[in-house]
Amino acid sequence: MDRHIQEAGRAALAADSDALAARLRDSLGTDVVLTGPETARYCSDWHGDVHSGAVAVLRPRDTAEVAACMRAAVALGLDVVPQGGNTGLVLGATPDAPAAQVVISLERMTRIRRIDADDFSAVVEAGAVLESFKDQVAQAGLFFPLALGAQGSCQIGGNVSTNAGGVNVLRYGMTRDLVLGLEVVLPDGTVFDGLSTLRKDNRGLDLKQLFIGAEGTLGIITAVSVKLLPRPEHVATALLALDSLPDAIELYRRARRQCCDLMSAFEFMPPLALTLAQEAIPDLQIPIQADHPAYVLMEISGSGLVDIDDLMARFLELAMEEGLVVDGVVAQSHAQAQNLWLIREGMNEGQAKRGKHLRTDVSVPLSKLADFVAEAEAAIAQDMPAAVCVSYGHVGDGNVHLNVLPDFAQGPDSLDAQILKSKKIVNAVLDRFQGSISAEHGIGRLKKPDFTARLPETRRRLLLAIKAAIDPEGVMNPGCQIDRT
Amino acid sequence: MDRHIQEAGRAALAADSDALAARLRDSLGTDVVLTGPETARYCSDWHGDVHSGAVAVLRPRDTAEVAACMRAAVALGLDVVPQGGNTGLVLGATPDAPAAQVVISLERMTRIRRIDADDFSAVVEAGAVLESFKDQVAQAGLFFPLALGAQGSCQIGGNVSTNAGGVNVLRYGMTRDLVLGLEVVLPDGTVFDGLSTLRKDNRGLDLKQLFIGAEGTLGIITAVSVKLLPRPEHVATALLALDSLPDAIELYRRARRQCCDLMSAFEFMPPLALTLAQEAIPDLQIPIQADHPAYVLMEISGSGLVDIDDLMARFLELAMEEGLVVDGVVAQSHAQAQNLWLIREGMNEGQAKRGKHLRTDVSVPLSKLADFVAEAEAAIAQDMPAAVCVSYGHVGDGNVHLNVLPDFAQGPDSLDAQILKSKKIVNAVLDRFQGSISAEHGIGRLKKPDFTARLPETRRRLLLAIKAAIDPEGVMNPGCQIDRT
Incomplete structure (x- = not known):
């Protein structure tokens, strides 16, 4: 496009936006309507990958003001992107049409x-x-x-x-x-x-x-x-070393039965997780050898008359006797428990520190989880031998974040292509296992193409019918989840 | 209506129905299409209060046949009433337009x-x-x-x-x-x-x-x-006597905390429940005095390493020390536990044996349950002094079946009017507590008038929009839940 025309277009757009923002201010009050540089953080995503814009960011203080914002935006032909803490990972709250959208932030409604x-x-x-x-x-x-x-x-x-x-x-x-x-x-x-x-x-x-x-x-x-x-007054937290992911899944099944619905977390991590956590938090204490093939962070909790510590001790004794758990440490204090959870959190930061990489959030039936991870990791190893898989997650829900760190030696320009390639490899295996490409993060704008490519026709028809029934004008968060045509 | 015209109309209707049933048989096979006297049980409700009819009862054997039944019915301009075990209590599966509806029974799809x-x-x-x-x-x-x-x-x-x-x-x-x-x-x-x-x-x-x-x-x-x-391998069941419904609610709150999410049932019953149970099952053993103001049937259960019997014993010891539980019996065997549950079931039969009565299925927030029951029972006592309230239910869910046995001495002809009157009294109190007229039974055809009378406009609009989006022709179970106009 000719550079002068492009700039003229931008100026017109800005003028339009300014006029629209002025009309929003007239009807909603200046205090509710944010424009200019202050809107930047509402128009960027959590990871900082996308920077967009909006005609304005509206910040209502109560339900009546939200309704007023909605009516004012629609009256001006603007679409609405609702936003909470803006911590989503799939661009569900990030505007994508700066001249046609307002963000409605709920941040003032904290009561x-x-x-x-x-x-x-x-x-x-x-x-x-x-x-x-x-x-x-x-x-x-x-x-x-x-x-x-x-x-x-x-x-x-x-x-x-x-x-x-x-x-x-x-x-x-x-x-x-x-x-x-x-x-x-x-x-x-x-x-x-x-x-x-x-x-x-x-x-x-x-x-x-x-x-x-x-x-x-x-x-x-x-x-x-x-x-x-x-409130669970008693919480027992343990970091356990195991010989494999299948062993971790078997341990989960036993824990469900033996711990009697009192298990509140069961997180799987590979050995690399401990390394990554220490890369992110150099002085982090890791009270277990880092050379076992698999780790589980497990929590049992409850209130009242059940002795949670004793339950954890007896459960682990049995599991160790049978060789299912090969090493383990049980937190002796709240501080020690928090330290164990820091490993889980540090592992995520550690991945981010290494550089841009594939983050997934997939789920398969629990009975297929170990096979899925093995096949997906093998497929990556075959086609991208220098890439590194970090597969961890909520084993009890069949939900694994099978992340892939690309070969950083190939230089920054190669990263996007490597990430796309690894995503295709993982998704191809996932499709064979009839898994979900989004276990917990949602679809947003980021996963819409992968979502719609896999959307059966009957389901698509139902989704569009519901959308048309509740939002016939299509003003709510267009671009998110599904396109109307 | 002139009697001859009426009879002619009926004959025409029957002829039409026969012709329609024949066409259904042509497209679906005789084995799938039931007509005549055999259809009676599908066209009556569980209580035997309503006897209706249908053009045919269709009994498909698999999903493809269900789809074929649906298409065949719609092609003939017939509406569809799906039916499972036909044990519902609100006429949700009972046809109400014999000449215009087919029942599709799922009873053959048992795999x-x-x-x-x-x-x-x-x-x-x-x-x-x-x-x-x-x-x-x-x-x-x-x-x-x-x-x-x-x-x-x-x-x-x-x-x-x-x-x-x-x-x-x-x-x-x-x-x-x-x-x-x-x-x-x-x-x-x-x-x-x-x-x-x-x-x-x-x-x-x-x-x-x-x-x-x-x-x-x-x-x-x-x-x-x-x-x-x-599977919960250990189940502890207790029948407890208390001084009041508020005490029962307090006991429930403590049980939630002290029994650590392992409580699986907490049923409240009034003393009359024990009498009613014995009226229904004369040789029923009731291992507790029947003169306490309130009873609770409580169950704790779990699998694995938690000692459920010990948990029940320690919980009850504390509750009795504090005077919250005044008497109680813990089942010592599966047979004894079943016997305790027989009281709960017999109570229902006993009410039915006394005669036609008001059955309700209401819920209020747990924090308001005792006040609601007290006010509703007081209102009945004031306006219908000879009626008897039987209030029992799932205390932990805020769900009470506040039933009213009318004054049977007024004779059978008075019952319907008495029941209607008692329902209005109970619902008026319920509305003040912002409760639900259907906690678990649904709306069906029976509760539709009471449901629609309380339906806020925004909710009604959304319900109709959804209905129009998924079932634009209105062929699915018309007459149930909501009318389209």
Whole structure:
């Protein structure tokens, strides 16, 4: 394109955007409408891979203001990208049409409307940061089990919109399983008031299910009612060394039976994880030899009368007697337990420090997990011998992050091609195992091509019918999850 | 209407029905199409309150035949009423337009397609009887936790369509929480193939959620994949006497904390329950004095290394020391435990034996349950002093069956009016507590008027939009849940 025409186009676009932002300010108030350089962080993704823009970032303070923002944007012909803590990994909250979209950030709606200890429930606004919410719930002697790496920044509305997973899913389920009710601003600006805390309510279709995992494509979640549980007063954490991934899976099966539903985490890691963790956190103490083929970070927890430490000790004694666990360390204090979890977190940072790489988030049936990892790693080894696989994850859910570190010696220019190649190799194996390309991260914009390429026609038709039924004008987060044509 | 015209109309209708049934036989085969007296049991409800009819009852043997039945019915302008074990309590599977509807019964689709012990999952066809399925799962050393009175007759497809509850919900959730995937024949005869067993799969909207609890208004569920659990080898069952319902709720809260998520049932009963049980089962042993104000049937269960009996003993010791439990008996054998559960089941039969009465299935937040029951019972006592309330239920879920036995002395002709009056009284109190008129039974045809009278406009609009999106011709179970206009 001719450079002068391009610049004229940009100027016109900017002028249009300025005029639109001015009209948004008129109807919503200057305090709600953010423009200019301050919007940059809302228009970039968590990894910093994508930098986009928007006509404005709207920051409503309550549900009525969210509805007003929705109506104002639609009245101006603008589309809406809802955003929580912006910690998503698939560009679900990153605008992709700067001149045609506004971001609606929920970050000001942080109020906990109610914690009802006698009802084991809470009602919380969408913008509350997960960790703050969990802390306040803990002060009431209760427990909200959702636990993930981003919990210091992610917001509960985003967790629900993406049906977030995390390390406690095997016991407490995905976010979907923790939600009792939702308040949602619909594309036409009306409010769906479904903030019940009823445990059982079979009055027709369960409409809230539609918005959980929709990644903001059907409406904006403004508040959530959730289940709470008794706070686990006793937690036993162990780092175990094993001979193989199949042994880890066998250990998981035994733990389910012998630990009686009290297991709250069971994370698999390869030996390289310990190295990567130490690369990220040089003074990290790793209280186990790093030369075993497989590691498991396991947690049992509970409140009340069950002796959790004794349960862990007896479980491990049996497993070691049978040779299933070859070495292990049980945390003797909360600090030691936190240190073990630091290995799990440091491993992720360590991968990032090595450089750009393939991150996956796949799932297969638990009975096929070991075969899938073996075949995918073998396929990578064959076609990309200098690449390094880092396969770790939530074994109990059949969810593995089978990451591939490319051959960095080939230079930075080769990385994108290597990553694409490794993704194709992994996905080809995954397809044979009928696995999911997104176990917990969602589809967003990043995984849309891989998602739609695998979308059966009946499913596609249903998805489009639902989208058209709830958002007939297509104003909600266009570009995310599925294209309307 | 003139009697002759009426009879002529009936004859024409019958002739039409015969012709339509003949055409169904032509396209589906005689073996699939049932007409005449044999159809009566499919066209009456469980309680025997309603006797209706249908052009035919179709009994397909596999998914392809279900699809063929659907297409054949729609091609003839007939609507479709899907039916499982026909044990529902709200007329969700009972046809209401004999000349315009066919029943599609899933009863021949009983196959268990797969039990995968290593994956803790199974795939089962919709017509499998719940109890048979549970038995086969148990033979594989595993456990499917759905447990309800009708389990000897109800079918798994119906359980999913109605999102059945039951006595184990407090630990394992509703049927929705046990479903991993669905296969559904859609109104246009295409098949939604969603029979995955993946634990975590965040690929866009979770379409299966739409069909769970839809009571057959969006499609016909033909197969289900479900979660399985380790079989609880140890079960401790206790019948406890308490001073009040508030004490029972306090005991539940403590049990959640002290028994560490291992409680699998907590059923509340009034003293009258013991009398009613003995009226139904005269030789029933009741190993506790029947003169306490409140009773709880409680179960703790688990597999593996936790000593369940010891846990129950220590929990009860504490509760009795503090005076929360005033008397109690712990089953010393499986037979004794079954006997305790017989009281719970006999209580229901005993109510039926007394005569026609109001059955409710309501829920309120747990923190309001005691107040709700007290106020509703007081309101009945004031306006219907000779009526008798029987309030029992799943305390842990906030779900109470607040039944009202009318004053039978007023004679059989007064019963319907008394029942209607008592329902209005209970519902008026329920509305003040923002409770649900259907905690677990669904809406069907029976509760549709009470449901629609309380349906907020935004919710109604969403329900109709979904219905129009999935079933644009309105052929699926018309008359059930919601009217399209």
